[in-house]
Amino acid sequence: MSRKINASLFISLDGVVEAPDQWHFPYFDDEMGAAVGASLNTTDVMLFGRVTYDSFAGAWPGREAAGGDDAGFAKQLGDMRKIVFSRGRLDLEWRNSEQAHGDVAEVAAALKSEPGGDISLSGSVSVVRQLLAAGLLDELHLLVHPIAVRKGMRLFDEGEPSIPLKLLTSRTFTTGVLHLVYGPDTAPPTGGYEEAVATLPE
Structure with missing residues (x-):
């Protein structure tokens, strides 16, 4: 059985995934922390785009060294x-970090064929988009926050073809955040207006 590739994203009601540090934290609680932590328990490889990596590398090594409440999670990362x-070309100082050699689809496909635990992403929207387009993402975890941010990059950009x-x-947290987990639909529903009308009560 091949490894799974899972991606987790904080997302607003209007689809914004950019700069969650500006709107996410009021909704963070133990439920969300447990959900985020659980997604990493079966993971032994993480994929990053450069911007997300820089954000993680700029924060988590220091938190691990500080020995606070989140030091265990920081060590896990x-x-x-x-x-x-x-x-x-990157100069990566955070331990166990390496630069990918090849494009996203090539590297991800090769990793999936190797033995080991799951492969995860947190953020890294550009990488998530490429994995979705290539049909390589097994689970898309969306933590949908009950807020319309109204500015910033959305998860899904313009393009063809559609991705069913x-x-x-699905799970609802007490904060109103929805934890929705999606997978690829290899047999999406079909039909048009006539089929829809036929289902209406007479």
């Missing part, structure tokens, strides 16, 4: 293999 996608997904699980 530090101990994982971390693969970073970037067009430019199916809902695997």
Whole structure:
């Protein structure tokens, strides 16, 4: 059985995934922390775009060294293999980090064929988009926050073809955040207006 690739994203009601540090924290609680932590328990490789990696590398090593409440989680991240996608050459100082050699689809497909635990992403929207387009993402975890941010990059950009997904699980947190898990839909529903009309009560 091949490894799974899972991506987790904080997202607003209007689809914004950019700069969650500006709107996410009021909704963070133990429920969300448990959900985020659970997604990493089966992970031994993380994939990053450069911007997200820089954000993580600029914060988590220091938190691990500080020995605070989140030091255990920080150590867990530090101990994982971390693969970073970037067009430019990178100087990666966070331990167990390496730059990807090849494009996203090539590297992800090769990793899935290797033995090991799951492969995860947190943020890294450009990488998530490429995995979705290539049909390589097994689970898309969306933590939908009850706020319309109204500015910033959305998860799904303009393009063709469409990407059908199916809902695997859903959960509502007490904060109103929805934890929705989607997977690829290999047999999406079909039909048009006539079929829809036929389902209406007479």
